[in-house]
Amino acid sequence: MKVLKFGGTSVADAPSIKLVKDIVADTVTDKTVVVVSAFGGVTDLLLHAALLASVQNADYKDVLKDIEVRHLNAVKELIPITAQSQVLSRVKSDINTLETLLEGAYLIKEITPRLSDKIVSYGELLSAYIISEYFLQEGMDAAYKDSRELIKTNEDAGKASVLFESTNVNCTTYFSEVENRIIVLPGFIASSENGNSTTLGRGGSDYTAAIVAAAIDAEVLEKWTDVSGMFTANPKLVKQARAISNISYEEAMELSHFGAKVLYPPSIQPVLAKGISIHIKNTSAPDDAGTLITKNKNEKGKTVRGITHVANMALLSLEGPGMVGVPGISKRFFEVLSRADISVVFITQASSEHSICVGISADDVDIAVEVVNTSFQYEIERGKIKSAIAERGLSIIALVGDNMKHHQGLSGKMFSTLGRNNVNIRAIAQGASERNISAVIIESDVKKALNALHEEFFEENIKQLNLFVMGVGNVGAKFLEQVREQRKFLKENLKLNLRVIGISNSRTMVFDEQGIPLKDWESRLAEGKKANKIGFFERVQQLNYRNSIFVDNTDSDAVASTYNSYLANSISVVTCNKVACSSAYENYKELKDLARTYNAPFLFETNVGAGLPIIDTLKHLIASGDKILKIQAVLSGSLNFVFNHFDDSTTFHDVVERAMAEGYTEPDPKIDLSGIDVMRKILILARESGNRLEISDIENKPFLPQETLDTHNNEDFFASLKKHEADFQKLYADAQKADSKLKYVAQYEDGKASVGLQQIPKGHDFYNLEGSDNIVLFYTKRYPNQPMIIKGAGAGADVTASGIFADIIRIGNF
Structure with missing residues (x-):
C-alpha cells in the first residue's frame, strides 16, 4: 500500500488537480491513500478571515466570499454539470458552517485556539471532498474519509499531540476493511477523543501522511510538491543545482533544518521510526526521478550531499x-x-x-x-x-x-x-x-x-569566471571574439566556463546577469545606458558574483584609478593598460598589496610584449631565486614596425600613419614615438624584478624633434613629421653607412634605466628583428653570459587580446 501526499501548490486549482488525478491513476496498483492539503493559499485566507472577524472588521466576509468562489469554480471545472448539484450543495453547506464560525469570532471579539482549529480545518475538508468527488466522476474507485475519524489527539488546540495507540488502531482497522482502491483524506486535521476538531501544526498535512503510512506499514510515502526533489542547493539561487537521487533521513532533515523547505523534519518522524521510504516528486513533472529518502542511503559514499x-x-x-x-x-x-x-x-x-x-x-x-x-x-x-x-x-x-x-x-x-x-x-x-x-x-x-x-x-571542477569588460575597441573587440570562439573548448578541456556579464565603452554600458550573448554584444551595448566608470564598478559590486574579473582594454588614466576599488572587493583585475603599473611606485605597490591581501589576482602580462610571456617568465625567475643583472629589450612593436618599414623610398610620416591604421600604435601615436610607452614598459620590468624605480628615473633619449614632441593633437603631430622628414632620412642614412639597423632599445642595469634609438650592428640579437616583433634579453645570475631570450609578435589587437585571454585562464587555474 502506498501513501501519496499532495501539497497546496499541487492542488492550487482545477488544472493542477487534473494533474493529480493522472498521477494517482498511474500509481494505483493496490490500495492507495491520497492525502491532500487545502487549495493553495486557502489556509492563509482562512486565518486572515478569522483575524479580521476577531477585531470586528466586516471585511472578513469578502475574504470568505473569495474562498467560496474558488471552491465553487473548482467544482464547476472538475465535475460534469449533470453531477454538480450534490457537490455544490455540500460545498455551500460547509461554507455556511464556516460563516457561522466566523460570525462567532466577530461576536465574541476573539479567536480561541479551539475556534481557530475549527475554522482552519475547512480548507482541507473542502479540498479533499471536491477531489474525491472528481475522482469518482472520472471513473476511479475512490472514497472520501474524514481524517478526524482516524487521527486522535489530546485537547491542546493549535498544537495537539497525536495519541498514537488509538490512532494506529483506527487506521489499521479502517484500511483493512475498506474496499475502495483509492481513499482520499484531508491532511492537517484531526480530532480529540471528545470529538473536538484539532490541527497538527506546521507541516500538518505531511504529518497526516506520515502517521497513516506508519500505521499501515506503507510501502512508500510519496510527497508530491512543486519541485523535483531535494536539490544540491536552492535552484532559484544556484542555476547549476540538481536533484539528489538518493539521500538518508538524517541528511534530508539537516538540509530541511537549514532552509530546504521540501520537508519539515518533525512531520516525518512516524515513517522515520518505521524505516519507510519517502519519495519527493514533482506534480508538474511526474516523470522526473525526484529524491528517494531512505535509511542510511548515501549515493556512492559521497561526502557533501x-x-x-x-x-x-x-x-x-x-x-x-x-x-x-x-x-x-x-x-x-x-x-x-x-x-x-x-x-x-x-x-x-x-x-x-x-x-x-x-x-x-x-x-x-x-x-x-x-x-x-x-x-x-x-x-x-x-x-x-x-x-x-x-x-x-x-x-x-x-x-x-x-x-x-x-x-x-x-x-x-x-x-x-x-x-x-x-x-x-x-x-x-x-x-x-x-x-x-x-x-x-x-x-x-x-x-x-x-x-x-x-x-x-x-560541478565536476568546472569553474565559472564572470567577466566585466571595459573597452571594446580594437583589442576589446578581438578579445570578445576570442572568448566566443573558445568558450566550448575551455569548458570541455580546461573546465572553465566564461561568462561576460558586463561590457562598457566610453559611451554606453550594458549588463546581463545570465551572460551577454557574444554574437550580438555590439547591438546590446548600443542599447545600453550611459557609461560611467563608477557606476560600472558599483554594478559589479552589487552583483557580487564569485570569480569576478574586471578586464580593462583601455588606455585611460581614469579607468586605471579604479583598480584599487575592484581589488579591495576581491575582484580580480586583468589589464593591458600600462598606466597603473607605471604610475607612482606607491600606487603600484598598493595594487600589488591589495591583490595579496584580498586574494584577487592583478595580472598585466600584456603591459609588456602584448601576448608574449615576458612578465610571467620574469616572475618565475625571481620566484625560483634567480636575480636580474641586466635587461636589454626592444619593447615597442609599433616602433619596430616603423623602423623595419622605413627607408629612403618611403616617408617617415607615411610609415607612422600606416602603423597607426593597422593598429600597432596607441590612438595617440606620439606616446609610442616619444618613448613614453617604452619607458613605462622597462619601468614595469624593473619593478617586477624587485627594484623601486619611478618613471622620472628613466633616461629618455628622444629621436623626434622638440617641435614634434610639443604638438597637442594628431593633426599637428603628423604635420610636424612631414616638416622634419629630412631629419628622419638622415637617421636612416647614418645607420646604412654603419651597416646597421635602427631599433628603439630599452635597457636596465645596476638600478639605472634608459630608452632611445640605437644603431644595431649585424650579429646582434636585435638586428634581424622583423615586423612588429619584440625581444627581451634577461641577463641573470643563472644566465650571465648567454641571456634568456623571449621573442615574438609584440603588438597588434589579436596578440594583445590573446595575452589578456591568457591572464584570465591563469586566474581560472589558480
Missing part, C-alpha cells in the same frame, strides 16, 4: 570576564530564550567560556536582547558581563552529508572557497557527528557563497 542556507538570521552574543568558570551561565542564557519562545538554530562558544554566540531569527532579536539583558542585569551593572550584542542582516550556510566525517579537509576547502570570494565568516559551528558544517555570513553574500561552494563540491 547538499548546500543550504537559512535567511533572515541574527547573531546574539553574550560575553564578559564574569562568565569564565561560572557554572550555570549557559543554562540561564538558553532558559531565558526558551521562556521567550525564541528558537536557537545555531550555537558556538569560545573554549575560554568568555562568550556564547547563538543564531536566532532576525524577527526575534529585539525581544531576545531585552530578555537577556533583563536576566543578566545584575552582572551587567557590575561590569562582569556586557550587554547582549545583536548583529542583523545575516544568513547561515551549511554543508550537509553523512560521510563528511570520514574525509579530512572539508572545512578548509569550504572556508578557503569562501575566502577566495571575499565572503567574510562571522561564526562557525560543526556538530560532533560532522554531518554538517555551518557558517554565518552577511545576507548579501549568500548567492555568491552558495554558487562558489556548489561549484567547488558539485
Whole structure:
C-alpha cells in the first residue's frame, strides 16, 4: 500500500488537480491513500478571515466570499454539470458552517485556539471532498474519509499531540476493511477523543501522511510538491543545482533544518521510526526521478550531499570576564530564550567560556536582547558581563552529508572557497557527528557563497569566471571574439566556463546577469545606458558574483584609478593598460598589496610584449631565486614596425600613419614615438624584478624633434613629421653607412634605466628583428653570459587580446 501526499501548490486549482488525478491513476496498483492539503493559499485566507472577524472588521466576509468562489469554480471545472448539484450543495453547506464560525469570532471579539482549529480545518475538508468527488466522476474507485475519524489527539488546540495507540488502531482497522482502491483524506486535521476538531501544526498535512503510512506499514510515502526533489542547493539561487537521487533521513532533515523547505523534519518522524521510504516528486513533472529518502542511503559514499542556507538570521552574543568558570551561565542564557519562545538554530562558544554566540531569527532579536539583558542585569551593572550584542542582516550556510566525517579537509576547502570570494565568516559551528558544517555570513553574500561552494563540491571542477569588460575597441573587440570562439573548448578541456556579464565603452554600458550573448554584444551595448566608470564598478559590486574579473582594454588614466576599488572587493583585475603599473611606485605597490591581501589576482602580462610571456617568465625567475643583472629589450612593436618599414623610398610620416591604421600604435601615436610607452614598459620590468624605480628615473633619449614632441593633437603631430622628414632620412642614412639597423632599445642595469634609438650592428640579437616583433634579453645570475631570450609578435589587437585571454585562464587555474 502506498501513501501519496499532495501539497497546496499541487492542488492550487482545477488544472493542477487534473494533474493529480493522472498521477494517482498511474500509481494505483493496490490500495492507495491520497492525502491532500487545502487549495493553495486557502489556509492563509482562512486565518486572515478569522483575524479580521476577531477585531470586528466586516471585511472578513469578502475574504470568505473569495474562498467560496474558488471552491465553487473548482467544482464547476472538475465535475460534469449533470453531477454538480450534490457537490455544490455540500460545498455551500460547509461554507455556511464556516460563516457561522466566523460570525462567532466577530461576536465574541476573539479567536480561541479551539475556534481557530475549527475554522482552519475547512480548507482541507473542502479540498479533499471536491477531489474525491472528481475522482469518482472520472471513473476511479475512490472514497472520501474524514481524517478526524482516524487521527486522535489530546485537547491542546493549535498544537495537539497525536495519541498514537488509538490512532494506529483506527487506521489499521479502517484500511483493512475498506474496499475502495483509492481513499482520499484531508491532511492537517484531526480530532480529540471528545470529538473536538484539532490541527497538527506546521507541516500538518505531511504529518497526516506520515502517521497513516506508519500505521499501515506503507510501502512508500510519496510527497508530491512543486519541485523535483531535494536539490544540491536552492535552484532559484544556484542555476547549476540538481536533484539528489538518493539521500538518508538524517541528511534530508539537516538540509530541511537549514532552509530546504521540501520537508519539515518533525512531520516525518512516524515513517522515520518505521524505516519507510519517502519519495519527493514533482506534480508538474511526474516523470522526473525526484529524491528517494531512505535509511542510511548515501549515493556512492559521497561526502557533501547538499548546500543550504537559512535567511533572515541574527547573531546574539553574550560575553564578559564574569562568565569564565561560572557554572550555570549557559543554562540561564538558553532558559531565558526558551521562556521567550525564541528558537536557537545555531550555537558556538569560545573554549575560554568568555562568550556564547547563538543564531536566532532576525524577527526575534529585539525581544531576545531585552530578555537577556533583563536576566543578566545584575552582572551587567557590575561590569562582569556586557550587554547582549545583536548583529542583523545575516544568513547561515551549511554543508550537509553523512560521510563528511570520514574525509579530512572539508572545512578548509569550504572556508578557503569562501575566502577566495571575499565572503567574510562571522561564526562557525560543526556538530560532533560532522554531518554538517555551518557558517554565518552577511545576507548579501549568500548567492555568491552558495554558487562558489556548489561549484567547488558539485560541478565536476568546472569553474565559472564572470567577466566585466571595459573597452571594446580594437583589442576589446578581438578579445570578445576570442572568448566566443573558445568558450566550448575551455569548458570541455580546461573546465572553465566564461561568462561576460558586463561590457562598457566610453559611451554606453550594458549588463546581463545570465551572460551577454557574444554574437550580438555590439547591438546590446548600443542599447545600453550611459557609461560611467563608477557606476560600472558599483554594478559589479552589487552583483557580487564569485570569480569576478574586471578586464580593462583601455588606455585611460581614469579607468586605471579604479583598480584599487575592484581589488579591495576581491575582484580580480586583468589589464593591458600600462598606466597603473607605471604610475607612482606607491600606487603600484598598493595594487600589488591589495591583490595579496584580498586574494584577487592583478595580472598585466600584456603591459609588456602584448601576448608574449615576458612578465610571467620574469616572475618565475625571481620566484625560483634567480636575480636580474641586466635587461636589454626592444619593447615597442609599433616602433619596430616603423623602423623595419622605413627607408629612403618611403616617408617617415607615411610609415607612422600606416602603423597607426593597422593598429600597432596607441590612438595617440606620439606616446609610442616619444618613448613614453617604452619607458613605462622597462619601468614595469624593473619593478617586477624587485627594484623601486619611478618613471622620472628613466633616461629618455628622444629621436623626434622638440617641435614634434610639443604638438597637442594628431593633426599637428603628423604635420610636424612631414616638416622634419629630412631629419628622419638622415637617421636612416647614418645607420646604412654603419651597416646597421635602427631599433628603439630599452635597457636596465645596476638600478639605472634608459630608452632611445640605437644603431644595431649585424650579429646582434636585435638586428634581424622583423615586423612588429619584440625581444627581451634577461641577463641573470643563472644566465650571465648567454641571456634568456623571449621573442615574438609584440603588438597588434589579436596578440594583445590573446595575452589578456591568457591572464584570465591563469586566474581560472589558480
